[in-house]
Amino acid sequence: MPLGGVQQWIEAERARPPAPTRAWYWTLALGIAVLVFGAWLTQIFPQQGHAIAPGYGAPVLALEFAGGQDDLEAIFGVESDPQQVARLAAMRTGNERDYLYMLLYAGFLACGCFALWRELRARALLAATMLPAAAALCDAYENWLLFDIQAAFTAGDYSPAMASLPYPVAAKFLLLALTNVVIGAAATQFGRWWALFGTLAILAAIPTVMAIITPAAFAWMLIPSAAGGWLLLLALAAAGSWRAIARGQPLAG
Template sequence: MNAGALPAVRWWLAALFLGFGTITVGLWLSQTFPQDSFAAEPGYGAPVLAFEFAGGQDDLLAIFGPDSDPRQVGRLAAMRTGNERDYLYMLLYAGFLASGLIALGRETGLRIVAVAAALPILAALCDGYENWLLFDIQAAFTAGDYSPAMASLPYPVAAKFVLLALTNVAIGLALAQLGGRWWTLAGTLVIVACVPTLMAIALPAHYGWTLLAAAGGGWIVLLGTAAIASWRGVVQARPLVVAPTAPPPRPIARPSARRQASPPATGFGRRRR
């Protein structure tokens, strides 16, 4: 069996390549966005998350600082640059997660898992719309005005994180279907890590920092799975999980026909009493 004949090896290789690209660009973006805020709540974590959950001018002032703050211009410039480069990140994580789900769908034979590949694509579309709103909000703040886009911002932000959480749930369920206690444990951990997502959306000032961990846990597990599956597919020419083969049936031993008891031998002469 060659690598091309395996059901999911090409999708695993795509997931592996895009996964490493996602991590690389993600680390790059983490250094591009502002490293600190003026006075945002520490529960948000990164200032970019505080910007995504901003609900009014007071929140923007807490993120970027007032005009008298000499670091305001630097924060505004870093935020815009990071959001511009974020579109590349969207393409990478959407492709990574979609490829991984398609590969898992082919490995498990579950069509619903492959259909779930649409979830990260929808999340990336929400992310793109969110960035478009953030550009408008930031431009208005720079000019000293209020942007009406602020009222629409919560919807794509919440939809993005919910869709990413559902993506991780689909990954966890698919991993649990691979068989074996370790795959089941990995799938369970991925699903459990999604629990803080709703808390973070409801109370971002307190639990916003958990969003990156909730999404990143499933991504790391998927990347590790893609690396294992790619190695087995390319080097060993076998799928990620080999279905156990049933042992050959044992031959049925038919009982041999019983021999008829021979009549007792009779001797010559008269029988003794």
């Protein structure tokens, strides 16, 4: 579709009266898939590191913020550690299956932003559908670097990919945090209680910056920080789907 046609379509959609949107159904289905698959994927990754700082929480987060061989040894253990091979294998398997998780969470968040745009007709919400897609691309690049880093560590070498790792990691988490801010801001338009939860989701995004700056102390906060906006969007999707089915009304109606 030519650019002019896209602009006309956007303007036509904005002029339409409020109506239920099927995008909520997709958002709800993908949100449930994210929860189920995410819970399963968490069990695939190694549950404990060799000697990681408690502030990292999960070993996979420690790996994402690894800056040198000492960090890798703290995660996987030294060569004489009998658990090293198992940790390396679990981390690789988890990162391989993480690609499907990227597609699921990007689809969930993008569909959610699209549904919010159909409800509120704010252009910023339509533009925000690109944020989770960009985050997933950063995540995929990050995984590619992690495979190289892990392979080099297994061979007893240092991977130059370590120097590039901080950039996609920071970009991914910042993009996801920004997506949550957009979701929270949109939720404030639906009423008093939604405004409360939207504000909480916005505030929950703040620790992302702290975690990126000082991961050894605050990386564990990245999971609950992201969960705030994701759970809010799932609740919006459930409410939007219910209103569409039971009353034939949009959530903003």
